Amino acid sequence: MRIFILHSLYAIASGIMLSLILPSDLASNGVTLLAFVAIAPLLIATYRSCSYREILWISLLHGWTHAWVGRYWLAFFQNFGFTILIALSIGLSAVTFLALIAVKKTEYLPARHRVWAVTWIWVAFEYLRSTGFLADPWALLAYGFGQSQYMIQIIDMTGPMGLSFVAGLSNAIIAQRLTDPVKNDYRYLRWPIQIFAMTMILSSIYGAFRIHQSKKVLDRHTExxxxxxxxxxxxxxxxxxxxxxxxxxxxxxxxxxxxxxxxxxxxxxxxxxxxxxxxxxxxxxxxxxxxxxxxxxxxxxxxxxxxxxxxxxxxxxxxxxxxxxxxxxxxxxxxxxxQLVPFAEALPFSWIPAIAEKYRVFLGMPLLQQSGRxxxxxxxxxxxxxxxxxxxxxxxxxxxxxxxxxxxxxxxxxxxxxxxxxxxxxxxxxxxxxxxxxxxxxxxxxxxxxxxxxxxxxxxxxxxxxxxxxxxxxxxxxxxxxxxxETSEHTIYVLVGEWFSYIAILMALIYLLGNYNQSLSSLLSKVGKNSFRRASSSE
CATH class of the missing domain: 3.60.110.10 (Carbon-nitrogen hydrolase)
Structure with missing residues (x-):
C-alpha cells in the first residue's frame, strides 16, 4: 500500500511540474529547469507499477493534476467552462495512459536501450497529442524552454519536438538511474549522458550563431x-x-x-x-x-x-x-x-448535415461554427x-x-x-x-x-x-x-515540416517491436553492447 501511495504522489508531482514549466500564478515566466525533470517521477511510477490498473490510476492522477493546476482558468469559459476542463482532464488522462502503456512495454529491453526507447516514445506522444481534432498542444516539454534565448533556436530545424527530445532524454536518464538495481555502475548511461550534454552544447552554440546573425539580417531590410x-x-x-x-x-x-x-x-x-x-x-x-x-x-x-x-x-x-x-x-x-477548439467551437462530425441538425436541436443553436479550409x-x-x-x-x-x-x-x-x-x-x-x-x-x-x-x-x-x-x-x-x-529563404522546418516527429514515431515503433521480436531485440542488444564497450574503453 505504501508503494501504491508513493506512486500516486509521483504522478501528482509530475502533473504539477509539467504545469509549472509554463507561466503560472506561482511563476509568471514559468520554470525552465522543470522540463528536465518533470516527467521523471511519472516514468519511475510506471517502471515500478505492478498492473495496467495501477498505470490507469497514475494516468488519471497525472492528467487531472496537469489540467487543473496548469489550466484551471478554463473554468471561466462561458457557461460550460467546467465541462471543458473535465473533458480536458479525461482526455489528458486517456492519452497519457496509452503513452505509459508503451513505456511499460519497454521493461524487457536492456537498460541501455530503454533510455532511448522511452525518450522516442515520449517525443512521439507529444507530437501525436498535438495533432488532429482533439489536439492539445499546451504544456509540452518543448514549451519548458520559454525563458531560453539560445537553445530554443534549434526549432527552426526540428520544430518543437527537437526540444521535447532534449528534455525527454534528461527525464529518461534520471528515471532509469533511479530505478536501476545496479547502483554503482554508471557506464551503461555514459552514452546517453554524453549525447544529452553534446546536444545541449551544440544547440546553444547554434542559437548563439543565429542570434548573432540576426543583426545582419535586420540591417538588410529596406522597408x-x-x-x-x-x-x-x-x-x-x-x-x-x-x-x-x-x-x-x-x-x-x-x-x-x-x-x-x-x-x-x-x-x-x-x-x-x-x-x-x-x-x-x-x-x-x-x-x-x-x-x-x-x-x-x-x-x-x-x-x-x-x-x-x-x-x-x-x-x-x-x-x-x-x-x-x-x-x-x-x-x-x-x-x-x-483550427477550432474541440467541443467548444468544433463538434464531431458537424459537417454532416444530419448530425449538424441534431446538434442544433439539442443545443438550441440555430448556427454551428465551422472551420475554414x-x-x-x-x-x-x-x-x-x-x-x-x-x-x-x-x-x-x-x-x-x-x-x-x-x-x-x-x-x-x-x-x-x-x-x-x-x-x-x-x-x-x-x-x-x-x-x-x-x-x-x-x-x-x-x-x-x-x-x-x-x-x-x-x-x-x-x-x-x-x-x-x-x-x-x-x-x-x-x-x-x-x-x-525578404521571403526568399525558408527554414528547414518550414520546408520539411515534422521530419523529426516522424523519426521519433519510427524509432518508438522499432524499439517497441524489438521488445517482442527476438531477432530485432538481439540486434539492438549487439548495438548497445558495442556502444557500452566503446564508452568503457574511453575511461
Missing amino acids: TAHILLVQQNLDSWDVSWPDLVDEHIRAVHGILPIEQPFDMIVSSETTLLGDFDSIMSMAHVLPTSYPLAKFIREMNTYHLFGSLSVDQEKYSYYNAAFLLNRTGEIAGKPYFKQ ESVLLNLPLQSGNSLTFGVPICFEDAFPRVSRKFVRQGAQALLNITNDSWSQRLSSQMQHMMIARYRAIETRRPLLRATNSGMTVHINPWGHIEQMIPAFQNSAMIVDLPVL
Whole structure:
C-alpha cells in the first residue's frame, strides 16, 4: 500500500511540474529547469507499477493534476467552462495512459536501450497529442524552454519536438538511474549522458550563431511597415460590439497625434462580435458616440478586424479576420479560422448535415461554427508603394506550428495573431498563450505581432525576442515599426515540416517491436553492447 501511495504522489508531482514549466500564478515566466525533470517521477511510477490498473490510476492522477493546476482558468469559459476542463482532464488522462502503456512495454529491453526507447516514445506522444481534432498542444516539454534565448533556436530545424527530445532524454536518464538495481555502475548511461550534454552544447552554440546573425539580417531590410496594435481590455462576452469599438477608438485616440502615419490598425479577435455584414450595415450610426464608418474614413488607413462570417444557407458561421481598406471596403478574401477548439467551437462530425441538425436541436443553436479550409494571405499596401503579405492565425491557432508553416510557405512575410483571452480573467492564461506563440516566430523566422483583447499584445522578432509589449488588462495601443524582411529563404522546418516527429514515431515503433521480436531485440542488444564497450574503453 505504501508503494501504491508513493506512486500516486509521483504522478501528482509530475502533473504539477509539467504545469509549472509554463507561466503560472506561482511563476509568471514559468520554470525552465522543470522540463528536465518533470516527467521523471511519472516514468519511475510506471517502471515500478505492478498492473495496467495501477498505470490507469497514475494516468488519471497525472492528467487531472496537469489540467487543473496548469489550466484551471478554463473554468471561466462561458457557461460550460467546467465541462471543458473535465473533458480536458479525461482526455489528458486517456492519452497519457496509452503513452505509459508503451513505456511499460519497454521493461524487457536492456537498460541501455530503454533510455532511448522511452525518450522516442515520449517525443512521439507529444507530437501525436498535438495533432488532429482533439489536439492539445499546451504544456509540452518543448514549451519548458520559454525563458531560453539560445537553445530554443534549434526549432527552426526540428520544430518543437527537437526540444521535447532534449528534455525527454534528461527525464529518461534520471528515471532509469533511479530505478536501476545496479547502483554503482554508471557506464551503461555514459552514452546517453554524453549525447544529452553534446546536444545541449551544440544547440546553444547554434542559437548563439543565429542570434548573432540576426543583426545582419535586420540591417538588410529596406522597408518598414507602421502598424498600430490595439488592446481594448473589455470582455466581448459581457458587452456588445459597439462597446468594444468604443474602447478600440478610445485606445487609438489615446496615442494621437503622431508624426508617422500608420499603414494599418489592428483590433483583437471578434471585436466586431456578430455577423460582419450586419454590423457594417449599421456602422454609419453605431457606436452612437463615434460611428465606426466615420472612424475608418477619418483615420485614412487600412484596418484589420476580427468578426464572424455567417452562411445562412448552411446554418453555419466562421470566426474570421477581415482586412478593410481606407473606405471601409473588404480588401481581398477574409481568412476563416481553421483550427477550432474541440467541443467548444468544433463538434464531431458537424459537417454532416444530419448530425449538424441534431446538434442544433439539442443545443438550441440555430448556427454551428465551422472551420475554414484555406490559408488565405492578406496583402497590405504600404505608404512607400510596396506591400506586406501576412497570415492571420486566429486565437489559439498560433499554438499550432502547421498553421503558421502554411502561411509562410505561401509567402507570408509576417504573422499577425488576433486573440481574445479576456474571458480567462488570469494573467497566467495570457502569458502562457504568448510564450507558446513565441515559438512560431522562431520556427518560421518571421516576425509575430499579436493584437489581443486583454493580453498579451506584443511584437516578437524572428529570433523570439520581445521587442514591445502592452501590459495585460490595460486599454492601450502601440505603434510597431515592423521591418519587412525578404521571403526568399525558408527554414528547414518550414520546408520539411515534422521530419523529426516522424523519426521519433519510427524509432518508438522499432524499439517497441524489438521488445517482442527476438531477432530485432538481439540486434539492438549487439548495438548497445558495442556502444557500452566503446564508452568503457574511453575511461
